[in-house]
Amino acid sequence: MTDPQVAATPAGEINPFPSSAVAQVAQIGADTVTIPTDAIRQATAELKDYLANTATPAGSFGRGRVVAIVGDYGSGKSHLAFHLLSEARAEGGRNVQGVYLSSPPTNFIDLYRDFARNLYENKAAVVEDRVRQMYAEVVADSLANSPVHEPVRQRLLDAESDPKELVRENRWAESIFLSQVQERLAGITDNRAFITALTLLMRDGFSDAVWEWFQGNEPGAALRDRGIVQRITAHEGTALEAMGVFALLIAHGRNRFVVVIDEVDQLLSAASLPTDELLSALKKLLTVFADAGAFLVLAGLPDFLNTLRQDVRERIGNQVHMTALTADDVVEYIKQRQERALGERRLQPFTEDTVRYIVEVANGMPRHIVALCYFLYRRSFDEGVPVNDAMVRTVARENLYVRSTDSMHAEVRRVLTSRGLTYYRDRYVGATQVAYYVPLGEISEGRVFAAVLLVTRTLLDDSQFDDLLERIAGLKAEGDHEVLLVVVGLVPERYQGRLRDALGRDPLAYDSRRFIEQLEAELKAMERGFERLADRDPVVTLLARVDRMGQQLANTQGLILRMASHLDTVASTSEQRVSELARQLGEVIEGSARGERLTTPGLPGSPAALPAEVAGAFNEVLGLLDVPRRVTHVFDLAFRNTEDSVSARRLLRMTLRHEKAQTAAGVSVLLQELTESYRSAVTEWYRDLTDPPAEDDMQRLKEIGQTFTLLLDYLPTRHIEPLADFSPAGEDERADALGEDLRARRVLQTSDALEALSGRVEMLLPASMSEQ
Template identity: 40%
Template sequence: MSDGHVVLTSEANPFSPTAIARVTEFAPDTVTVPTPAIREALRLLDDYLVSPASSRPGHVIAIVGDYGTGKTHLAVRLLQHARETAPAVTKAVYLDAPAGTFVALYKRFIEQLELDDVRDRVREYYADIVADALSSSGFGSDVARPLRDGEIDPVGIVERFGLMESSFLQQVQHTLERVTRNEAFGTALTLLLRRGFDDAVWEWLTGHEPDQILKDRGIDTAISTEAAALEAMGVFALLYGHRDRRFVVVVDELDKVLSASSRPTEDAIEAFKKLLEVCAGARALLVLAGLPDYLDVLSGNARQRIGRVITVSSLSGENTAEFIRESQRRVHGEARLEPFTPDTVGYLVKITDGNARKIVRLCYQLYRTAVERDGPVTVPMVYEVARNNQFDQAGIDDVRGAVRRVLTAQGSGYLRDHLVGQDEHSRADYWVPVGARGAGCALVLAESVLDPEDAERLVRRATAIRNATARTEVLLVVVGYLPAEFVGELSAAFGGEPLVYDHWTFTETLASALATRIRNLEDVVGDDPIRALHDRLDRMSRQQSNTQRLLDQITTSLNDLRGSADRKFGVLQRELSEVSDTVHAPAGSDSPAPRLRLPEDVARLFDEALAALDSLRRLDAVVREAFGTEQDQATAARRGMRDWLRLRNQQAFQAVGVAVVLTGLVEAFRDGVNEWYRSSATDEEGELYDVDRERLAALCRTYDVLYEYVPLFGLDVLGELTAAPVTPPRKADLRETLDGLGARVQQALLGSG
């Protein structure tokens, strides 16, 4: 620091570029600003963790808030705090709810549990029953306390004292049936205490069909319905709530399961209400986090089971300044506000409306910009970075694509960059005509609204569009920031609250808003019922065509995927066959099994071609003869020199090169075909896939083209140099062997299947 100014370096940026909380990345020193919501949630958690078992009630806490307000951060912070406070007696489970049913949620839940841990919980029930029996009889009462404290294995005690194991297991089963209120779970959990049942029980608990050994004991259905899945979660809450243990389950993004668009059945809602009751009765803590909408889906009775609803509030200027200081202390070792200032923090909170995710993302970009410019973060810099939308992956072009997809899915015809009236300000980014009298819905896209001038321009556009025709609806979509101070003015001008683009919800929200506005217009201009019916049928026809086109695309993709999978399976079979051949090679063999795996007739074509060329490649014989092992070395040298000079005199070196090139060409062609044969595959009817046919045709065509460029003159000279009694082939015979080799190989391969 010099003259009160912090000298910034390219050290690590203390802020997250994504600002998305993930349980796997939630380090112990992650900055958590103690907002009122966080303080209240931690207080409720501490009350639950420190209360003795006899007086500890169960809790159901709902955490609600809009996107980016910090719901997941708070949920994960509670999970971390529970694990840190009482790790020995606390089982804390975090679930990121899937976009599906409660069955999918249960499968994620059971994945967080371990067989050994579940068995230990059942063993505690067993230990209590054995300890009660020993205490009441006076026999072995000195081991009752160690049994209850988990210091002694109850199974070992039963075996050591020769007690009747079946009687105790039956008592455990009855106890678990009474506790879980479910005979199947009581039976299954008790079987974990017996050898040989672990795998079957755990498979059933993880959602699979029951094994025959379980069916023989009355467990005949899988945990495959929403009611069964929620009941199973309640069973584990009861199981883990035994003795003085704490069981904390955090379900994040519950709105994915409980939402208006995927409304669960009434049976599922009733089962969910039962789960809330069971968790409270089992002295467990259930934390439900999600968008506020999920509470609306629950019935009144179910909502009454939620003990506390905590709304995640926006960050204040004080909260944001504390977050900046703590983030820099965590990374740089010094809690400082610089390069930010109180003014820039205030402006930052203003344009983001205190949305935690937007604040963190902007902090990341602003800190990086300040480092690059080696200066403080100023209000103009905040304005510039927010205006450029550097922090967000989505831009106007991305949103246009999403808009087009929504309009296409709805079957709506539309015009791009359409002037609704004569005024240049009456331009609509998208215009959806409704009826035959000039009515329509105008869609206006805008970037961040950061000052009154931005809002004024948009109000002018809305007014111009509305003045152009009496029957119109105008919808504003803001891609970026929209401070609350401009929402009222823009809502009045556009006839409805603007939509602020959010990647996760935009498509669904826009589709709903457009459908509502188009219906409103159809009601207004519906004085011609025939025309209205025609428009609706036309839109339905476009929807059907678009749906059919989408289905065709999906079918094509699935067929391609299936073909690719089948081809890869065929390749795998061939590779395994090669491995098998290598493994089962004859003992004492110096080399592995041959690499070539061509059909016999195809291999013969290559063998004949290479044999014909081999008789021409006799330079090795000429050279070796000059260095032979004859007694008369001088005679051998003279013979070799004569042949070598004859080779030079006949100017056959070029022919030698031709022979080498031809041999290399045939060998490369053979290796390419061999690789094709190894990697190709056939469909269920034994036919080659089109892609494999094309690959083979290209290979064979390549050979034929390259062969045509090879000069075959003078090859007869090379045959005269051979020292072995081999009759060299005539050039005509050589051409007959090599000409059209590609076509013959292709025909042989296709004929061989």
């Protein structure tokens, strides 16, 4: 279970539950609650055993472990992974290093880049520290027989003095010591380039060049002159070898190294390599880490283990399966959270019965349970009543799977369009409304055969289920179509059998990773069924197919034309922005010429403007929300006298009268204002700092973020869709499926960016300040 942050209502009432139940490594902290389920106990025990086993001598192979954590979405895999990393740090201190690799890379080279970037961010603590340790040992050894140098030697061995500095100050033989460091490194790897590069880290001025190369870039001249000529990322082989070298170095001697690769299933499904080669690469990765003495955690969906070859699976030791939370677990979780946040260990406003119902509705899935707790607590507070079953149902309906529903519709439209199928939304078949009606062709004169798609959310109670069965029965009675049921959410086990009987096939549970594939397979089967059913001339069947192919082609051409015209819009919008920037720059220059002070130092030497990364994060979100500017642009066009003006006016006439567009404009403005205010609050916080931020300051920053997240919850981001892609260029296609698809994607992107904003700010701001 994950709970990175606690949200405060503006009135100051604390919501003890985190608003985002997606685990984020930067946010795992002291206020995180981890319920020790079997999976957590098992994995933690394995880790502790690894950490305790320090007796194994340096460089001895085979002391590493590979552990797999498997479970469905939201079952707490990432949380467990973070829990292991934080346990490792707490147990081992300086001698333990951890790396978490997320944002699933598509191949091993990207995985390496991720790994190297991660190391770079902590370079002083991880890689350089290990080499420095060797350097200190080498220098200390040279002093071993000299009693006069005993204090110096001792300080070196205790890491109290820096060997690099000591050698420089005394003008000792750096060349000799470094060649001895090289000899030690040769005990770890026989890769000369790495030995040279790692040693150069101990010389002045080389760090940047070496890290450039470590991160997968071409070696610079200083490195090429020293025999390093190849990019690490030139091949998957070199990238894998490099990871092995780092692992060996970091886990060297009494040190320990914990590496987590999350969402490993995506790496396996997205990699560009042919399966055999890919699996061999993975096998090498596992071998390399295990031999290096690292603790490698692979987290993924349950079926990732099944896709592995036997010889690869053999390399994985313990397999930890995530289990559903029980009502007792959740009761304990609620009590602990409230104790942490409110200082009172209590279950209210929940009861044991409502907790049981929550667990049932969420199928025991931690991510949903945490989200339900958050929304239920808020609703209970707003309404002033304890949580009850009806409230659980309402909250589940309103909040669970909302995003998935949007994505599901986007994907259905994408599949139908790419197959060249025409479809009708929300159409009645007899007395039953269906989400999609997709005619597949004529069986005979006037008789159309169609595929119909019913969509439902999690089935929460019997009456909902009965309604659904009735609708299916109604459709079946109409004939001449096949029914496909898409469930966004959960189908409780007790309903599954009866649903299958009623439909004549399994319902399709929406799962973003497989949905497109599954839907395509279902549609293909339906098309075949139709062809068999229509006992007719094969030429006619063929013609129907050719017709669809023509439609597919037209859709593709349409998309290409659309993209070209979008590029034009981008160009013209960019020009506008450039001139706007030039204007602002002009003002700034003018201001500075007047001797105005543009920056007010907060931290000594730091400008009041936010650091570039943080400002970038805000700008990115504000850019996505910039609906008013896009609308203004179209208004401006409407008043001109060009070809574009005609389409601009038509677009405005078509759009403005719709209430949805007006809502979209309102929501956009509110979101923009909210974000601007959040930015002002963060800027003010930053400007008021006189010293590096203390704990209190960080707490205040967190509270500012919580207020933003909380208010964000009340603004329905998805309502901006009608204006999400507002430009005359897209005018003709706005109504069709491709236009809808583009807008839906933009909405998802915006909503993702908004949700992640406070987390990003809280992570980037302290990091960029420590760099100054």
